[in-house]
Amino acid sequence: MSGPLARSMRMNEPPQARSRDFRASALRLLRRLTPQRGLTVAVMLLGIGGIAIGVVGPRILGHATDLLFNGVVGRELPAGLTKEQAVEAARARGDTTFADLLSGMNVIPGQGVDFAAVARTLALALGLYLVAALMVWLQARLLNVVVQKTMVALRADVEDKIHRLPLRYFDSRQRGEVLSRVTNDVDNLAQSLSMSITQLLTSVLTVVAVLVMMLTISPLLTLLTVVTVPLSLWVTRSIARRSRRLFVAQWTNTGKLNAHIEETYSGFTVVTTYGHRAHAEKQFAELNDDVYHASFGAQFLSGLVSPATIFVGNLSYVAVAVVGGIQVATGQITLGGIQAFIQYVRQFNQPLTQIAGMYNTLQSGIASAERVFELLDAEEEPQAPDRDLPTVSGRSGRVEFHDVRFGYRPEAPVIEGLSLVVEPGTTVAIVGPTGAGKTTLVNLLMRFYDVDAGQILLDGVDITTVSRSALRSRIGMVLQDTWLFAGTVYENIAYGRPEADRDEVIEAATAAYVDRFVHTLPDGYDTRIADGGTNISVGERQLITIARAVLARPQLLILDEATSSVDTRTEVLIQHAMTSLREGRTSFLIAHRLSTIRDADLILVMDAGRIVEQGTHDELMARRGAYWTMIQA
Structure with a gap:
């Protein structure tokens, strides 16, 4: 045949x-x-x-x-x-x-x-x-x-x-x-x-x-x-x-x-x-x-x-x-x-x-x-208790990693024995070579993945003991890869907090410098974004996602190369906006630009899933270690 x-x-x-x-x-x-x-x-x-x-x-x-x-x-x-x-x-x-x-x-x-x-x-x-x-x-x-x-x-x-x-x-x-x-x-x-x-x-x-x-x-x-x-x-x-x-x-x-x-x-x-x-x-x-x-x-x-x-x-x-x-x-x-x-x-x-x-x-x-x-029939995420994070008197946003171990495959751990304490309102910059575990650290904090061993605490509460929705409602995240849906500019910003009124949306857009370019669009805030945002520039898409995070008013803020797609002048403007946004909030920055990380309260240098150095920019430069080598490169 x-x-x-x-x-x-x-x-x-x-x-x-x-x-x-x-x-x-x-x-x-x-x-x-x-x-x-x-x-x-x-x-x-x-x-x-x-x-x-x-x-x-x-x-x-x-x-x-x-x-x-x-x-x-x-x-x-x-x-x-x-x-x-x-x-x-x-x-x-x-x-x-x-x-x-x-x-x-x-x-x-x-x-x-x-x-x-x-x-x-x-x-x-x-x-x-x-x-x-x-x-x-x-x-x-x-x-x-x-x-x-x-x-x-x-x-x-x-x-x-x-x-x-x-x-x-x-x-x-x-x-x-x-x-x-x-x-x-x-x-x-x-x-x-x-x-x-x-x-x-x-x-x-x-x-x-x-x-x-x-x-x-x-x-x-x-x-x-x-x-x-x-x-x-x-x-x-x-x-x-x-x-x-x-x-x-x-x-x-x-x-x-x-x-x-x-x-x-x-x-x-x-x-x-x-x-x-x-x-x-x-x-x-x-x-x-x-x-x-x-x-x-x-x-x-x-x-x-x-x-x-x-x-x-x-x-x-x-x-x-x-x-x-x-x-x-x-x-x-x-x-x-x-x-x-x-x-x-x-x-x-x-x-x-x-x-x-x-x-x-x-x-x-x-x-x-x-x-x-x-x-x-596919295996689901482990069910967490339908429990909200308790309200903390005073400043909230204390994050603790206790001897955390994780691997995407059991035989190949990505993070081993990582311990870290981040005080409320602290801005932490995470740097390191590709594959060091920077984004993995953030994924664990967001509970996109659960740790294989150890604990992650938020305000003293093990994040595995509360619902994922309760945890993620406290966290705002801006990624390097922007995601915009087929709606108006206004609707994409309001996605961060749907109950917000128009004045709050415009205020967030102004803080993220979206207002600077939105008036050049055909219908302003009512301009419909084409498939994935192809009718606006990459930098403008990034600004909209930052405005979305500003509007959400999160307790924790995660910025994963959030300014990598904007020009230097726009980055300076965003840094000013981020300084205001980070005030009173615990923030994690994953970035490679010196201008983005040098003002952080704490810089973590990661390599092979471990923290090899930590301190301020001036402290790490004075040590002339792994951080100094990265900066020189």
Whole structure:
């Protein structure tokens, strides 16, 4: 075998491309419908009622056929005879076949077609079909409500889960891949669930109802019909088992493709600047090719299910037509009865074919469900007590590190045995080479990560004994990488304290020197910031994030290279603003510029996760140690 299908079926696929537990995921997905159990029961009752009424239709139409056929034959027979006499007369003249046919009919010799009875029968069939259609339509509407409410709850659970996941979860995964689970997989799951449940419920109920009706007509013909069902199920299962892993691979590869697109788009300027456009396009082509081959293989294999089951179903249809024709000829069944039975055979095979053809949709949805459930099952941040930080009389903001040890991986510690006391209102500058642990120290203080050993205290309280939200509400943070959302300048500043009034927002903007440039924008504070702030300069974006921190009025302030993106003159202005902002607050500065750190009350020099020097600028310069060497460099 060669070509796309052969490539898609290769066995050396990565482990994540295989379904973990199809049945368990499907059952878990169905359990999410339980909150809508009332509507679900109504859907099932409507489905049972609609299908039960609908399957009676062929039997009624078969009766109408019998009325017509009886009238046509009866009109040709001499009036005044009984049916038994007409049968004996046919046998007497040697017409045994006609006699057998006549014996199985409800015919009155000499009487033609009763068109009034035919009309009443057809009207009844039409009325029943209308009622059945109405019930099925109502069932579909209610089922749509059930599915959409279930998906709303699932999306809410995914959103809540995102906020409970530790930072290490996102650090170890590509953003585009996580976004693909939250968007593409959830949307695919919603579509698959809506289609699959509708068809599955309708098909199962139809099979049961039609089977009952067929048994009332002819048990022998019913046996001929159902004898091929095991063969259909075997064919379906054989094909589905091979296509299942390809659907998992399809959505796994889709996540990788989305991750590449997100990274390329976010860093488009860098990609263009360094001439990596061709390389990015090559990566895209390879990932896109992987998605194509997995999708092709999955759709090709699952597409074989429907024609295979149709072929098997037609075998039973041929057997019923032959044996049924013989039974009509011998008077064992009426013409209308065999007509109704043949319709039932079609109705019986059709839902089986639909169920088989639905496998691709169902497996695609379950593959997405596994990826979503994997996100929901991811290890969360350890739960902290729902406790607020106590109010401290006097000056607050005392920070203590006691023999702190931490590593992003247990075998590779980043910080070891670090102890430090920062008094309230102190400005601490943290310097050191790349990888020394400066940002890690801040991440531990913010509880983006928890320490492996030791304690971090804020005003004498272990930060692991209070809620993260309570801790972070006391801390303002300005990072080197600015983050602005698609809103106005005013809204981005107000994000620091949403309840602040406009005067307070403008006051914070003035303190951070945003007011100096905001009036040059088309709509001032109401200017909408484009995607990530591409319509303003990098330095202006940094100033807005600083204004946000000013407005938040934090107890602790963390500035991680906060002035690295502004020019020297703007930095001087920001230093004045920061001096006012830091007054009465404990502040941590991570910076490399001498102008940013020289006025700090305490300078910590870190290397390999340890504090190798600490003191004021003048003290450290006098020692001529690691700090002096950095300054000279």
